[in-house]
Every structure is written in structure tokens, then in C-alpha cells.
Amino acid sequence: MKRHDRIMREEALQKANVLVEALPWINEWRGETVVVKYGGSAMENEELMAGVVADIEMLKLMGMRVVLVHGGGKAINRLLSQLDIPVRFKDGLRVTDDATMEAVQEVLIGKVNQQLVWALNEYGNNAVGISGADGKTFKCEPVSADLGRVGRIRKVNCELVEAVLDAGYIPVVASVGCGPDGFYNVNADVAASETAKALKAHKLVYLTDVDGLLADVDDEDSLVTQVTRSETHQLLESGTLSSGMIPKVTAIASALDAGVEQVHILNGTYPHSILLEIFTDAGIGTMFTQD
């Protein structure tokens, strides 16, 4: 055999081994529902987005019922500053007056949602973009008068998302909801958790720009790999979490309380983090589990 052929065969064997390693996981997860939340900095770069989209498509092709719930907070900030509308947050939620709400819809429904659908359809022609206002999927009420049109999800109406899944498509859901008086701006971490709860999903995956939950936010090497449901509640009560991790871990605790078996925080800026977590023995990021 020529040396050249031997190297090629060894490389091919390595690929085959990777597929074999994935077999038990594919068996375990086929037919199960997984909700992936994508947003924040992990979404800022087209190359990164292409990698994430490939992973999501792979989950679908391996037989999982995948729902993608997305935000796009940074893109909203950019449009608001172009429009000279002030960007204001209170406890991690965007203060949303009527003009801000229009910008949120324009960015999340008009741009980010369609970008994701387009990118997914490059692989399989099987993504359908909706917002939480379609089919009254996210029925909202105002959180408080001072936050304006920020919505708390009162009920997730799963019919449309289920119909899209049953038809063999990937629902791509923008975190905009509706109430009797119009559209509401919903935090995407919460939207994903509420969707996972309502669909009785087995897995909920948060893609963000850090490796997972860090014991010390300033120390990249302090990744916490596994957290139980009671530890998640203890973390929230301890007051040690800061900024974006507070709404995320609150949403995670709520999903675990409702019976979602596993919730992951993964670094969406790391190539193929979803596939590594779900289909290999290594596992990366932080996994939150039942007790």
C-alpha cells in the first residue's frame, strides 16, 4: 500500500470512530425535543453562525425535534443607536417604549430570524421562521409599568411550534410575544426556558460567549461542569451571580423545576460546541441536571 493511502485510511478510520462514539447518544436522543437558545455575542459573527447552524441541522438529521429560540440584543442596540433612541436596561431587561418595540420587531423578526432561517435552509430547506406572536405562541402581560412593553410570558401556546415540528421542520422562534394590546419584548433566555417547559423538552441548550458557568467570572479556568437542581437554587440565593448569568440561571432553575432533564450552557463561539456536548463522551460547558 502506498504511504499516502495509509494516511488517508487512518484519517477515514478516525472519522468512522467519531461516528461510532456518537451511536449510543443518537439512540438516546432520537425523537426527543431539544430547545436551543442562541443570542448575544455568540451570534455576532457570520462564520460562527454558520457553525452553530450546521450543528443544529445535524441534531435534526439525527432525529431530534429541534426548536431554535433566538434573541439578538446586540443588533437591537446597534439599530437603536442609529435611530438615536437611548438604550436602557433595568435588572437585565430592556426598557421598551413604543419606538424601541418597533426596533426590536424590525431586528428580531425582520432581520435576525430571517438570517437564521436562510442559513439553516442552506443545509436542508427545513427551517421555518416565526415569532412568539405568531399563533399567539407567547401570550404576554406587561412585567411592570416602568419597563413599558417588556412581556412576561403568561402562557406558551405550543400548537404552531408542534405543527411545524410534526411537519418535519425546525421552528426558528424570535423572542417577541403578544398581548391584547399588541407586541411585547421578551427576554430570549426566558422565552427559551418557557418554550422548553411547555414542549416538555428533554434538553435546553444556552449558547453564549463564555465556556459555561464560572465559579469566578474573572477566571476562565474556573468552569463548573455540573450543577444539580438544588445547587442551582442555592446559587441563585447566594447572590454570587452577576449580570447576564442572573436571568439565565433563573430561567434554568425554572426549566429544571418543570421537569426539563438537562440544561446546558455552552460557548457558542467554540466550534461545534453543541455536537461535542451532545454526541461525544467528553462533554463541554456546564450541565445542569435534576437532583
Ligand SMILES: Nc1ncnc2c1ncn2[C@@H]1O[C@H](COP(=O)(O)OP(=O)(O)O)[C@@H](O)[C@H]1O
Ligand atoms: N458566574 C458567571 N459565569 C459565567 N459568566 C458570567 C458569570 N457571571 C456573569 N457572567 C457574564 O454573563 C455573560 C453571559 O450572559 P449574557 O451576556 O446575557 O449572554 P447572552 O447575551 O449570550 O445570552 C458572560 O459574558 C459573563 O460576562
Ligand SMILES: CC(=O)N[C@@H](CCC(=O)OP(=O)(O)O)C(=O)O
Ligand atoms: C426584554 C428584553 O430585554 N428583551 C431582549 C430580547 C432579545 C434578547 O434577549 O437577546 P439576547 O439573547 O441576544 O440578549 C432585548 O431587547 O435585548
